[in-house]
Amino acid sequence: MSKSALIIGAGLGGLLCGQILVRKGLSVTLLEVDTEPGGILHGFTWEGVRCDRGFHSVGGLAPGEPLEKIFRPLGLMSLPWYKADPDEGLAFLRLNTRSDFELAHILGPFRQSTWRLEGGGDTLCQALAKGLDIRYRKKVTSIENQVVTCDDSSTFQADYVISDLHPLTTLELVKDHVRPAYMHRLRRQENGPDIFSVHCLLEPECVPWQSGAIFLDDSLMIHFDEPGTHILELMCFGEGNPEQMIARAAQRLPGLKVRKYHCQMNQGYGIMKNTNADFIAAATPLPWLFLTGQNLGLHGILGTSISALNTCKSINA
Numbered sequence: 289m290s291k292s293a294l295i296i297g298a299g300l301g302g303l304l305c306g307q308i309l310v311r312k313g314l315s316v317t318l319l320e321v322d323t324e325p326g327g328i329l330h331g332f333t334w335e336g337v338r339c340d341r342g343f344h345s346v347g348g349l350a351p352g353e354p355l356e357k358i359f360r361p362l363g364l365m366s367l368p369w370y371k372a373d374p375d376e377g378l379a380f381l382r383l384n385t386r387s388d389f390e391l392a393h394i395l396g397p398f399r400q401s402t403w404r405l406e407g408g409g410d411t412l413c414q415a416l417a418k419g420l421d422i423r424y425r426k427k428v429t430s431i432e433n434q435v436v437t438c439d440d441s442s443t444f445q446a447d448y449v450i451s452d453l454h455p456l457t458t459l460e461l462v463k464d465h466v467r468p469a470y471m472h473r474l475r476r477q478e479n480g481p482d483i484f485s486v487h488c489l490l491e492p493e494c495v496p497w498q499s500g501a502i503f504l505d506d507s508l509m510i511h512f513d514e515p516g517t518h519i520l521e522l523m524c525f526g527e528g529n530p531e532q533m534i535a536r537a538a539q540r541l542p543g544l545k546v547r548k549y550h551c552q553m554n555q556g557y558g559i560m561k562n563t564n565a566d567f568i569a570a571a572t573p574l575p576w577l578f579l580t581g582q583n584l585g586l587h588g589i590l591g592t593s594i595s596a597l598n599t600c601k602s603i604n605a
């Protein structure tokens with residue numbers, strides 16, 4: 289009889305694990321608190337326009353490059369990817385990367401090649417969700433002895449439980465005994481700062497659309513959406529002042545006129561990775577419980593994809 293896996297969270301990490309394990313012949317169910325797949329990766333609708341949130345560009349998708357090697361067997365290379373200016377990815381990383389360790393491992397693939405996707409993160413989420421058994425509006429509230437309980441009292445049981453949540457959040461849901469030293473290690477991990485995004489709706493024709501992204505001195509990044517949307521996104525680490533961010537962007541883009549803006553804060557890349565940080569493995573002290581997602585190895589779409597592969601390899605099914 290085929291083994292079964294329950295995946296908590298249908299973010300990029302959970303969806304990738306789902307696709308890989310289904311291909312390995314496991315019976316897989318995903319439990320997702322949201323009403324759509326993708327977590328940080330799916331977009332949102334504002335002013336009638338679908339805007340991206342946790343997806344701008346990816347590195348390393350040309351033949352033989354790291355992300356391509358993961359995406360091709362999953363059929364994701366047939367999506368409408370198109371090449372972007374490598375400076376776009378590098379600019380983003382200068383803003384978002386917090387350690388030499390991350391720079392070395394994430395910057396390389398962006399240098400090799402940088403890509404955008406038609407339809408943005410939503411296109412990737414829909415492709416990743418295809419064919420998977422995802423139960424939406426299921427907030428997991430406890431995990432005990434291979435049984436997962438949700439806030440509507442529904443319960444699910446499987447041979448393996450994989451969590452795409454922050455490792456500490458996951459272990460706080462676990463009711464089984466976990467050795468204190470492991471919990472202590474998780475509590476010691478430092479989280480990286482959140483990313484503050486300001487989506488700006490521009491006055492029609494006020495700025496000629498430019499491709500790519502502009503990086504302003506360590507603290508502000510201007511990202512241009514697709515032509516015709518009149519949406520410009522400004523990003524910084526930690527709580528930002530939207531008016532000041534718009535004023536600084538206007539110095540760089542004379543004639544910039546913002547009609548309305550929309551702010552949001554998102555978990556930016558999870559647990560800090562630097563040479564002082566502990567390595568968090570996919571396996572946990574409980575033989576049936578595994579971790580995945582951006583908090584494990586490297587961050588971002590490439591990092592989360594590598595972690596998903598590692599998680600699935602750790603499950604000896």
Ligand SMILES: Cc1cc2nc3c(=O)[nH]c(=O)nc-3n(C[C@H](O)[C@H](O)[C@H](O)COP(=O)(O)OP(=O)(O)OC[C@H]3O[C@@H](n4cnc5c(N)ncnc54)[C@H](O)[C@@H]3O)c2cc1C
Pocket residue numbers: 296297298299300301302319320321322325326327328329341342343344345346347380426427428429452453483485554555556557580581582583587588589590592
């Ligand atoms: C502003 C921003 C811009 C970014 N831009 C880029 C980029 O251009 N390129 C790049 O490579 N990376 C980018 N990233 C990073 C990338 O989006 C993330 O690293 C990746 O999407 C993380 O996926 P994940 O599965 O680890 O986490 P998440 O997306 O957080 O997935 C966790 C899932 O678990 C669900 N969940 C949470 N609690 C529960 C519960 N109790 N029960 C059930 N479900 C639950 C959540 O709803 C979510 O779906 C960006 C991130 C941010 C914030």
